[in-house]
Amino acid sequence: MSNTTTSWVPIPPGSHFSIANIPFGIISTEERPAPVPAVAIGEHALDLAQFATGNGFSGLDNISSHLNVFSEPTLNGFAALGRPVHREVRAYLQDVLRSDTQFGRILKDNEELRQKSLIPLNKVQNHVPMTIGDxxxxxxxxxxxxxxxxxxxxxxxxxxxxxxxxxxxxxxxxxxxxxxxxxxxxxxxxxxxxxxxxxxxxxxxxxxxxxxxxxxxxxxxxxxxxxxxxxxxxxxxxxxxxxxxxxxxxxxxxxxxxxxxxxxxxxxxxxxxxxxxxxxxxxxxxxxxxxxxxxxxxxxxxxxxxxxxxxxxxxxxxxxxxxxxxxxxxxxxxxxxxxxxxxxxxxxxxxxxxxxxxxxxxxxxxxxxxxxxxxxxxxxxxxxxxxxxxxxxxxxxxxxxxxxxxxxxxxxxxxxxxxxxxxxxxxxxxxxxx
Missing domain, CATH: 3.90.850.10 (Fumarylacetoacetase-like, C-terminal domain)
Known part of the structure; x- marks a missing residue:
C-alpha cells in the first residue's frame, strides 16, 4: 500500500488528523443523533456506519462479516476484533482517502456516499468512545x-x-x-x-x-x-x-x-x-x-x-x-x-x-x-x-x-x-x- 501523505480530502498543515493517523471515535450529528463509529481525517469525520452501508468496505473482504461493529454505539465491538483487524482496516481507510491508490475512488467518486459519510468536524458531537468497565x-x-x-x-x-x-x-x-x-x-x-x-x-x-x-x-x-x-x-x-x-x-x-x-x-x-x-x-x-x-x-x-x-x-x-x-x-x-x-x-x-x-x-x-x-x-x-x-x-x-x-x-x-x-x-x- 502507498506511503504518500497526500489525501484528496483537504488536510491543513499541522492537523493532528493527517492520513498517517486515522484515529477512531464515536460521533453523532443533529440529523443522525444515534452515536456511531467514525475516523477523523483533517477537518472531517468519516462516518463508518454510513460508509459501511454504502458498500465502502467492498475492497476489504476480511471485514465483510464484521460490518455490524460500525453501527454500534461504542468501539468495543471493533476493538474486540483484535489488532490485526485494526491494522488492516486502518490501512484500507488510508488507501480510500489517498489520491493515488486503487481504492482512492471508492469514496472520492461516489458523491452520494461522500455527502452522507464525510462530515465536517464542527458538525459532529463526540462521545466517550468505549464502554469502560474498569x-x-x-x-x-x-x-x-x-x-x-x-x-x-x-x-x-x-x-x-x-x-x-x-x-x-x-x-x-x-x-x-x-x-x-x-x-x-x-x-x-x-x-x-x-x-x-x-x-x-x-x-x-x-x-x-x-x-x-x-x-x-x-x-x-x-x-x-x-x-x-x-x-x-x-x-x-x-x-x-x-x-x-x-x-x-x-x-x-x-x-x-x-x-x-x-x-x-x-x-x-x-x-x-x-x-x-x-x-x-x-x-x-x-x-x-x-x-x-x-x-x-x-x-x-x-x-x-x-x-x-x-x-x-x-x-x-x-x-x-x-x-x-x-x-x-x-x-x-x-x-x-x-x-x-x-x-x-x-x-x-x-x-x-x-x-x-x-x-x-x-x-x-x-x-x-x-x-x-x-x-x-x-x-x-x-x-x-x-x-x-x-x-x-x-x-x-x-x-x-x-x-x-x-x-x-x-x-x-x-x-x-x-x-x-x-x-x-x-x-x-x-x-x-x-
Whole structure:
C-alpha cells in the first residue's frame, strides 16, 4: 500500500488528523443523533456506519462479516476484533482517502456516499468512545512521583521503597469519565481546617486546591480469563489505542482522605479524555525507551523490547474566564518508568481478568525542569508559590471559569502529524447543598 501523505480530502498543515493517523471515535450529528463509529481525517469525520452501508468496505473482504461493529454505539465491538483487524482496516481507510491508490475512488467518486459519510468536524458531537468497565490509574511518572515525595516527605527519600519495583496504581471511577469539551462542577468534600492543629477537625466545603494531572491512557482490546495473567511480552497485543487523560484532583480533599487506602472523593468527580483513540499501530513509529531505573525488575516485568513507550509531545494550556491563554507545561509521554505492557502484566499477574474497553492511565507525566510539570501542585511547590499567567493574572490552583486544554501529537512533519486533538474541560462552580 502507498506511503504518500497526500489525501484528496483537504488536510491543513499541522492537523493532528493527517492520513498517517486515522484515529477512531464515536460521533453523532443533529440529523443522525444515534452515536456511531467514525475516523477523523483533517477537518472531517468519516462516518463508518454510513460508509459501511454504502458498500465502502467492498475492497476489504476480511471485514465483510464484521460490518455490524460500525453501527454500534461504542468501539468495543471493533476493538474486540483484535489488532490485526485494526491494522488492516486502518490501512484500507488510508488507501480510500489517498489520491493515488486503487481504492482512492471508492469514496472520492461516489458523491452520494461522500455527502452522507464525510462530515465536517464542527458538525459532529463526540462521545466517550468505549464502554469502560474498569479504569485503573497508575503512577508511572517518576519525575512527578519524586517531586511529590520531596514535597510530602522531604528530599532524603522522595520515592517509596516499592516504587521502582512495582507499577503502583489504584482503581478509579469509570462512570465519571467525560469526553473532551465537557464541563464539570468543582467538587466538595471534607477538608482539614488547620493541618497544624493537634486535634484534626475537618469541614465540608468546595475544594480550594483543584488541580490537573497530565496523563496518557490506553484502552484494552483483549480479554484474559480469570486466574490467567497477561505475559509482559505479549501484552502489547491487548492495547487498542491511546487517549490523553486529565485526571482532575482535589488536593486538599485528597490530603485528608488518602491515608490509609488512597484517593477516593478527591479523584472520582471527573476525568476528561480526548475524543479520538489513536491506534497503537499509528503510534508504532514513535516508540522510544522508558526512563531508566537503578533497580532490577522481577522477571514477569522484564520486556524483551527496549523501545517500549511513545514519544508523544504534550502541552497544557489554561484559559481563564477573564484573560488570555497561558501554556503551563510542555513535556513528553516518554517521561515514565513503566510501559503500558508492564502495567498490564502487573495488573493481571494475580489473576485479574481484564476486559475489552478497560482504561489504564499512566499517572502524571512530568519532566524535570520548570515548565515541564504535569500538575500545578508541582509548579507551586505544594501551594507555597504562585504561578504567573499571561495578562498579569496569578494562580496557585484552578478557579471557577478556568478551562484546561491538553494537546498531544507525534512527529515533526506538519503534513504527517499523528495527534489526539484536544482534551479540554471547563470548571463550573460547586453545586450548592440544601
Amino acid at each position: 479504569y485503573t490509574d497508575f503512577f508511572a511518572g517518576v519525575n512527578h512521583a519524586s517531586t511529590m515525595g520531596r514535597i510530602l516527605r522531604g528530599a532524603a527519600n522522595p520515592l517509596q521503597p516499592n516504587y521502582l519495583h512495582v507499577p503502583v496504581a489504584y482503581h478509579s471511577r469509570s462512570s465519571s469519565i467525560i469526553i473532551s469539551g465537557s464541563q464539570f462542577h468543582r467538587p466538595s468534600g471534607q477538608v482539614l481546617q488547620d493541618p497544624t492543629a493537634e486535634v484534626k477537625e475537618p469541614k465540608f466545603s468546595p475544594t480550594n486546591r483543584l488541580d490537573i494531572e497530565l496523563e496518557l491512557g490506553v484502552f484494552l482490546c483483549r480479554e484474559n480469563k480469570l486466574g490467567v495473567p497477561v505475559p509482559v511480552n505479549s501484552a502489547e497485543e491487548a492495547i487498542f489505542g491511546a487517549v490523553i487523560v486529565n485526571d482532575w484532583s482535589a488536593r486538599d480533599i485528597q490530603a485528608w482522605e488518602y491515608v490509609p487506602l488512597g484517593p477516593f472523593i478527591a479523584k472520582n468527580f471527573a476525568t476528561t479524555i480526548s475524543s479520538w483513540v489513536v491506534l497503537a499501530d499509528a503510534l508504532e513509529p514513535f516508540l522510544t525507551s522508558s526512563l531508566q531505573r537503578d533497580r532490577q525488575m522481577l522477571p514477569y516485568l522484564q520486556e524483551k523490547r527496549v523501545e517500549n513507550v511513545w514519544d508523544i509531545q504534550l502541552r497544557v494550556d489554561l484559559k481563564p474566564s477573564n484573560g488570555p491563554i497561558t501554556t503551563l507545561s510542555r513535556t513528553s509521554a516518554k517521561n515514565v518508568v513503566w510501559s503500558f505492557a508492564q502495567m498490564l502484566a502487573h495488573h493481571s499477574v494475580g489473576g485479574c481478568n481484564m476486559r475489552v474497553g478497560d482504561l489504564l492511565a499512566s499517572g502524571t507525566i512530568s519532566g524535570t525542569e520548570h515548565g515541564t510539570q504535569g500538575s500545578l501542585v508541582e509548579q507551586n511547590k505544594g501551594g507555597k508559590e504562585v504561578i504567573q499567567l499571561n495578562g498579569g493574572l496569578e494562580r496557585k490552583f484552578l478557579e471557577d471559569g478556568d478551562s484546561i486544554t491538553i494537546t498531544g501529537w507525534c512527529g515533526h512533519d506538519q503534513n504527517a502529524l499523528v495527534g489526539f486533538g484536544d482534551c479540554s474541560s471547563l470548571i463550573l462552580p460547586a453545586v450548592q447543598g440544601d
